[in-house]
Amino acid sequence: MTLPPIRYDVCAVGNAIVDVLAPCSPEFLSARGLQPGSMQLVDETQSAALYDDMAAGVEASGGSAGNTVAGVGSYGGRAAYIGKVSEDTLGDVFAHDIRAAGVAFDTPRLGEGPSTGRCLINVTDDGQRTMCTFLGAANQLTADDIDPEMIGESAIVYLEGYLFDPAPARAAFERAADIAHRAGRKVAITLSDTFVAARWRAELLAFIEQSADIVLANEAELGALYETEDFDAACSRLAAMVEVAAVTRGAQARW
DSSP, rough: OOOOOOEEEEEEOOOOOEEEEEOHHHHHHHTTTTTTTOOOOOOOHHHHHHHSOOOOOOEEEEEEHHHHHHHHHTTOEEEEOOOOSSHHHHHHHHHHHHHHEEEEOOOOBBBBSOOOEEEEEEEEETTEEEEEEEEEEEEOGGGGGEEEEEEETTTEEEEEEESSHHHHHHHHHHHHOOOOOTTEEEEEEEHHHHHHHHHHHHHHHHHHHHOSSSEEHHHHHHHHHOSSOHHHHHHHHHTOOOSSEEEEEEGGGOO
């Protein structure tokens, strides 16, 4: 079988989120019941109210996988991205920024439904970030949004664990992995968060065993996935399942 040529080094599939960063005071957070340094999911009404109250700030495309491929592009790599935004101003911001970073982005926008996802980040003078995230359109990605040509022409398909939660998006992951493997490509998944690893433990393990070649995680996420505090044992179990296992360990990192 003749495989398609490699056009992209990495194609990421993830939550398309616009980051909105603004300075704030501790009193601003306290008045709105926000715990400094926390991250919480909010609905569209809560997001809109907080956005109206925030100081003038900076808006830029973000999301875990989006930031990853923007990094790939910034170092001269060939990158592509699949993620869902709406036909609105923040959708324009996301599309402009990720393309300006040299990343191919052609996912059809959501015509009706929730607005573009955004992460409202209030930053105090000490650099502490307090985040409120509305997933919005990002959570509406489906298998139909997976571009077979883009996936088949990517050396590595990178899947963002945060998007594993909604069932339609999980189906999109499965379709992307199937297309990638049929084209002889590698599939990578990042666990993203301990909540994701704990909530979808059985489903994630099944997906990793059947569809992943590369897994990226930190120590806490890996422990949540295998329900153990034995770091070496968890690493051994993961290494037995995939070709490449990359696990960060903060200050305890060793080579």
